[in-house]
Amino acid sequence: MSNSPSAIRVAIIGGGLAGAALLRGLLRYPHLTIDMYEPRPTFRDEGPGLAFTSRAQYILAAIDPELEYCLDRAGAVLTTTETRVAAGPHVGKEIEINGFGEGCKKNVSRQAFLAEMLDCVPSHMMHPGTRIAFVTELPSAQGLLLTFADGSTKKYDVVIGADGTHGFTRQLVLGSDGSLVQPHSTGFWGLPIKVPLQRAQQLMGTQSLDPSNPRHVGWIGDGTTIIYDLLDNGNEVQIIVFGKEDDIEEEDGLSEPSWAKLFTPDEFREAFSSNRVPVCQGTIDLILSVYTVQVAALCLLEHQPTPTYVTENICLIGDSAHSMLPFQGASISLSIEEALLLSTLLGRLPSRAAIPAALRAFDQVCRPRAEQATRLSAETGLLITGRAPGIGLNADLLQQHLRHKFEFLLNVDIEEHRAAAISIMDQLLGVETSWP
Ligand SMILES: Cc1cc2nc3c(=O)[nH]c(=O)nc-3n(C[C@H](O)[C@H](O)[C@H](O)COP(=O)(O)OP(=O)(O)OC[C@H]3O[C@@H](n4cnc5c(N)ncnc54)[C@H](O)[C@@H]3O)c2cc1C
Incomplete structure (x- = not known):
């Protein structure tokens, strides 16, 4: 990595998956110097596991071919997706969704994947335990x-800015308008847990959790949904339950x-009472064997659409740009699309003076997709x-509405978006394009 005075200096604020994917993408450009800052003492991501579709795996490989192997080294499990109705008159009926079926996704523990992604990054670029007090624009x-x-x-x-939903960089781009800067409640909540396979099998049965036939299963309930799959080479089970509150309180947009x-x-337990599917009841028993006194689920938040993700020299990516509901794996798919596009644009910078053009191009291509994903995810x-x-x-109507819902992400032509950016x-720079 260049230390010459002409090198373009890039700071990534936030060491989650979006920041790490971007860092990996930027590593290949010798005219960039990169530092990634993270306030926590280590780069950790204890959140739920992630699912990478084959298109998302292709994008990872376009960022850096080694990233695909990082998935495997992190114990990713190739799964078949199955979605069924868990309550009401059509209980048990399968909902088929285009593009989701046999061997369609790799599920991975995010902590293991993040660790693999950062394993080969030179340590002088990574700054855990480093808190930024403020960022100031220099004159001229x-x-x-x-x-x-x-x-x-x-x-x-x-x-x-890759500092997630509650980071501070959003304010650097969007100013003091609380309604744009702060995320708001969606009324959805989510509770992820991870347990060893044998323990989960005791309560959920061995048939639903079979490492020789790994499945990503979703049960659509009455106000709730239950999802489970295998992680860590099939040694762990991840369960995520989501719920929707019927009434949500008004927010002032400031606090x-x-x-x-x-x-x-x-x-x-009452929230799942209309769901009598035995494996779902086993799942709730399992969660209540972990949370014996009080169950604490995470409120799922969302940012409202913003006029821009960029200034002349600051750019938001991942959840700091667009926190959204996590359904259909939209958040992480978009984060890696953004890492690919932004690293490509910054990698082509002929000089510092071209930075605003690169960021504007990023904003024009990525923001509309994120807004579409936010809407579809909701x-x-x-x-x-x-x-x-x-x-x-109603299973037939669910099928009708869910069948094509995911295609916008599944069928993304990332090369077309890259060429457009x-x-x-x-x-904007007034030069002729030659790409690839
Ligand atoms: C219950 C639940 C389930 C989910 N399931 C899925 C799913 O199945 N699929 C999916 O795609 N997405 C899912 N998501 C969403 C997904 O977690 C996020 O989209 C993703 O983690 C965003 O990555 P990120 O790097 O942008 O932000 P984060 O992962 O939040 O990383 C931000 C980083 O910035 C750091 N940071 C914070 N403040 C500062 C600061 N002031 N200065 C510097 N650094 C800072 C943080 O410590 C963190 O390391 C789920 C979310 C939840 C809550």
Whole structure:
């Protein structure tokens, strides 16, 4: 990596999956110097596992061919997806969704995947345990000054905000308008747990959790949904239950919305009372064997659409740009699309002066897709919790509405988007495009 005075200095704020994927993409360009900052003492991501479709795996490989192997080294399990109705008159009926079927996804533990992604990154680029106090614009287009909590400073030409839903970089781009900066409640909550395979099999049965036939199973209930699959080479089971509250409180858009939805064990069981499918009841028993006193689910938040993800030299990616409901794996699919596009554009920078054009091109291509994903993910949430108006738990209508819902992400022509972004950047710079 270049240390020459002409090198373009990139700071990535936030070391989650979006930041790490971007870092991997930028590593191949010797005219960039990169630092990634993370306030936590280590790069950790304890969140639920992630599912990568074959298209998402292709995008990972386009960022860096080695990333596909990172999935395997992280114990990813190739699964077949199955979605069924868990309550109401059509209980047990399967819902077929285009593109989701046999061997369609690799499920991986995010902590294991993040560790693999960062394994080969030179340590001088990674700065865990480093809190940024503020970011200041330097005069005369000299870039940005990062001031750290210990008072030290460092200059950069471009800053990437990858600090997630509750990070501070969104404010750098969108200013003080709380309704744009703060995420808002969606009324959905989610509770992920991970347990060893044998323990899960005791309560959920061996047939539903068979490592020789790994499946990603979703049960659509009355206001809830239950999803389970295998991770860590089939040694662990991940369960995520989601629910939809029927009434949500008005928010003022200024204060932070609630992070947690609390249930007593009885309230939690009651939320699933119309779901009598034995494996689902076993799943609830399993969750209540972990949460014996109080069940704490995460409130799922969403940002409202914003006029831009960029300034002249700051760019938001991942959840800091667009927190959305996580259904259909939209969040992570978009994060890696963004990592590919942004690394391609920054990799083509002929000089510092071209940074605003690269960021504007990124915004023009990526923001509309994220807005579409946010909308579709919200619609999917209502469908898979049986709460879509006029559809409920009717299997035929669910099938009709879910069948094509995922195609926008599954069939993305990422090369077309990459070419479009490059062409916009070149037009803004007034140069002729030659790509690839
Ligand atoms: C219950 C649940 C289930 C989900 N399931 C799925 C799923 O199945 N599929 C899917 O695609 N997505 C899912 N998601 C969403 C997914 O977790 C996020 O989209 C993804 O983690 C976003 O990655 P990110 O790197 O943008 O942000 P994050 O993973 O939040 O990373 C942000 C990083 O920035 C750091 N940071 C925070 N503040 C600062 C600061 N001030 N300065 C510097 N760094 C900072 C954080 O410590 C963190 O390391 C789920 C989310 C939830 C809550």
